[in-house]
Amino acid sequence: MAKHHVSATVNGDAVEFLCESEQTLLDCLRDELDLTGAKEGCSSGDCGACSVMVDGRLVCSCLVLGVEASGKSIETIEGLSDGEKLHPLQQKFLEHAALQCGICTPGFLVASKALLEKHPNPTETEIRYWLAGNLCRCTGYDKIIRAVIDAAAEMRGA
Amino acid sequence: MYAFDYHRPATVHDAQGLLKDGAKLLAGGQTLIPTMKQRLASPSAVVDLGAIGELRKIEQNGNALVIGAMATHAEVAGSKTVMSALPGLAGVPGAIGDPHVRNSGTIGGSVANNDPAADYPAAVLALGATVITSKRQIAADNFFDGLFTTVLGEDEIITALSFPLGAKFGYAKFANPASRYALVGVAVAQRGSEVRVAVTGAGSNGVFRVPAMEAALAKSFTPAAITSVKADASGLMSDIHADAAYRANLIGVMAKRAVEAAA
Numbered sequence: 001m002a003k004h005h006v007s008a009t010v011n012g013d014a015v016e017f018l019c020e021s022e023q024t025l026l027d028c029l030r031d032e033l034d035l036t037g038a039k040e041g042c043s044s045g046d047c048g049a050c051s052v053m054v055d056g057r058l059v060c061s062c063l064v065l066g067v068e069a070s071g072k073s074i075e076t077i078e079g080l081s082d083g084e085k086l087h088p089l090q091q092k093f094l095e096h097a098a099l100q101c102g103i104c105t106p107g108f109l110v111a112s113k114a115l116l117e118k119h120p121n122p123t124e125t126e127i128r129y130w131l132a133g134n135l136c137r138c139t140g141y142d143k144i145i146r147a148v149i150d151a152a153a154e155m156r157g158a
Numbered sequence: 159m160y161a162f163d164y165h166r167p168a169t170v171h172d173a174q175g176l177l178k179d180g181a182k183l184l185a186g187g188q189t190l191i192p193t194m195k196q197r198l199a200s201p202s203a204v205v206d207l208g209a210i211g212e213l214r215k216i217e218q219n220g221n222a223l224v225i226g227a228m229a230t231h232a233e234v235a236g237s238k239t240v241m242s243a244l245p246g247l248a249g250v251p252g253a254i255g256d257p258h259v260r261n262s263g264t265i266g267g268s269v270a271n272n273d274p275a276a277d278y279p280a281a282v283l284a285l286g287a288t289v290i291t292s293k294r295q296i297a298a299d300n301f302f303d304g305l306f307t308t309v310l311g312e313d314e315i316i317t318a319l320s321f322p323l324g325a326k327f328g329y330a331k332f333a334n335p336a337s338r339y340a341l342v343g344v345a346v347a348q349r350g351s352e353v354r355v356a357v358t359g360a361g362s363n364g365v366f367r368v369p370a371m372e373a374a375l376a377k378s379f380t381p382a383a384i385t386s387v388k389a390d391a392s393g394l395m396s397d398i399h400a401d402a403a404y405r406a407n408l409i410g411v412m413a414k415r416a417v418e419a420a421a
Contacts, residue, residue: 133256
């Protein structure tokens, strides 16, 4: 079957790639665009390791077809830091040791950023519900929650 | 996934024309894509409804709230139109899955898939909604047809759900803590002297109504009115999460909570 020619925006840059119908957006990011930050965990939309933003919506890129991204604006973990300067969420994840193996971390950071853009001052309960689609098998979540609370405070200038 | 042809039609008419030879509709992809990955589905073609803007509209149309089939759970949950027209309904999509699922999954996809543990079918049935398709209008009572089955034809597309206004509506579910699917979910709607109670998550044949509870609540729309009405455990699902007797008990508990929450 002929490949699809997809034009999209990824982290603000115009990109073009060719993909098969059956390649997911996650496959295209990793294999066609060499953006390997988003991870393949469960591949069924349960774990959130592949979290990206599509037109401002937090989604699992493993359940989006690559060809569906045509004309869309995609944001990935690669766009989070400002060059060498870490995003406050990244800095706080480091300071709180909110990661161990790190596979889930890009997804948590993308999801946390989506949360703080909508709710700059979330309660702990709101954070836990908002991050319900991201699974971590190492940390027990508590350090992740503390890191997000701390980052939110810093981003509010508190 | 096996290889397939991909189509992205601009109109419902074009989409309907592409629905042949085992083609499948793609809405939010939260069920279809995992099913294709597991090779439980291998459609020859996928018809993506994502480019048909008219399917996303949410509007009050006379005495009905009309929600386009491609409106996501997050869009319905956050819609000011839904909040003012039928406030109880907004809580149904607001409690589906997690943010990723709510940002992708759609009302039309949920209703068409008719998963026995999905939330929307209970709300649609309790509220006596009308399923509007590319070909006809189908009353909720005639739409659901057993596990993962509806009366939709092969080349028929849900375009919108129409909910009649003027009902008090409440929904309560006991969610599976991992998936947030309903272990048991009960939707209750009171319209004048008529009360409808619909249960999801429990029936081994999908969503169903509970006439005994409806009769008791029609006399007195209070949680106490159904204390003595026991749900029948025969025909309920038993699995690793809950057996039929436990689900039957949960129907009573959730029905009371739904009545209490009705607004």
